[in-house]
Amino acid sequence: MDRLLEVNDLHVSFNTYSGEVQAVRGVNFHLNKGETLAIVGESGSGKSVTTKALMGLLPKPHGFIKQGSITFDNTDISKMKDKDLQxxxxxxxxxxxxDPMTSLNPTLKVGTQIMEGLIKHQGMGKADARNKAIELMNLVQIPNPEARMKQYPHQFSGGMRQRVVIAMALACNPRVLIADEPTTALDVTIQAQILDLMKDIQKKVNTSIIFITHDLGVVANIADRVAVMYAGKIVETGTVDEVFYNPKHPYTWGLLGSMPTLESDEEELFAIPGTPPDLIAPPKGDAFAARNRFALEIDFVEEPPMFKVSDTHYAATWLLHEDAPKIEPPASVKRRIESMDHSEEATRS
Structure with missing residues (x-):
């Protein structure tokens, strides 16, 4: 597949009163044309900072790219000046x-806000921009778009506001769409509708999507590939099936084990002990070692490389070393994998 975006050895830091926070520490990934890549991890893992770096939205001067490259369409955009990035x-x-309310201006009509990008980036006149805005509102399934164009954000529900924000993002036919936890603030029913909408739109416009979330359950329904982040690093990456049904990193086991399922009401959810490390002074060795009950002695001394599981599946854990003891995922994780497998079979049948 054609690579549209490639991130190599990306390091992002923030200068604070307490010292330099190393928020992203050597991240590598790529995005193919027409695919959805999900980046998953706890709050503070570096996933949102990574995508803000892609967009050139790091708060300056405190946030900065320390090293690495972001290649989009064969051009390193990490070195671009802000006026060129615009x-x-x-x-x-x-x-x-x-949160759609942070993206929408409460004093402007929704139609005006969708039209703004069309006029600025596409050079459309007002009449053409209005027609295109109505077309976009139809695409994101907002009923009666001609009338709703004249309404303000507060007159929309949370789910409908998120549809407006998606329409605004799609206005200029972007080749890459970054969705940063777009369903977290919505209830479960509306969340499912928005996810279905994004899958439907991707088929229609063939855009590539980077989907940021802390919820692995969301990932299963929307992504082609998954990158699991912890303490500013990608610790496991692979196709959705590889990461869900053959996870190799203990952190991925923890994320899977903490997922509720319809069949798991009789047992307690697995919780990852402890808290993420302080990235002002990242720990020596594997950053997850202190929270990992399967940690080996070497985990506290030396950082693991990315071990190859398959051509598309890699994980940074010493448990994959040929001399490491053979350790299986916990029983609770296996049960969740089995329950997801059964759910998928039921869906297919």
């Missing part, structure tokens, strides 16, 4: 944020 931001790479 030509890409919104037009080529667009972003959907978690």
């Amino acid at each position: 030509k890409i931001r919104g037009k080529e790479i667009a972003m959907i944020f978690q």
Whole structure:
């Protein structure tokens, strides 16, 4: 497949009164044309900072790219000046944020806000921009778009506001759409509708999506590939099936084990002990070692490399070393994998 975006050895830091926070520490991944890549991890794992770096939205001067490259369409955009990035931001790479009210201006009509990008980036006249805005509102399944164009954000429900934000992001036919926890603030029913909508839109417009979430359950329904992040690093990456049904990193086991399922009401949810490390002074060795009950002595001394599981599946854990003891995922994780397998079979039948 054609690679549209490639991130190599990306390091992002923030200068604070307490010292330099190393929020992203050597991240590597790529995005193919027409696919959805999910980046998963706890709060503070670095996933949102990574995507803000892609968009050139790091708060300056405190946030900065320390090293690495972000290659989009054969150009390293990490070295671009802000005025040049503005030509890409919104037009080529667009972003959907978690809370739609932070993306919408409460004093402007919804139609005006959708039209703004069309007029600025596409050079459309007002009449054409209005027609295109109505078309976009139809695409994101907002009923009666002609009338709703004239309404303000507060007149929309949370789910409908998120649809407006998606329409705004799609206005300029971006080649990459970054969705940063776009369903977290919504209830479960509306969340499912938005996910279905994004899958449907991707088929229609063939955009590539980077989907940021802490919820592995969401990932199963929308992504082609998954990158699991912890303490500013990607610790496991693979196809959805590989990461869900053959997870190799103990952190991935923890995320899977903490997922509720319809068949798990009689047992307690698995909780990952402890808290993420302080990234002002990252720990020596594997950053997850202190929270990992399967940690080996070497985990506290030396950082594990990315071990190859298959051509598409890699994980950074010493448990994959040929001399490591053979340790299986906990029983609770296996039960969740089995229950997901059964759910998928039921869906197919």
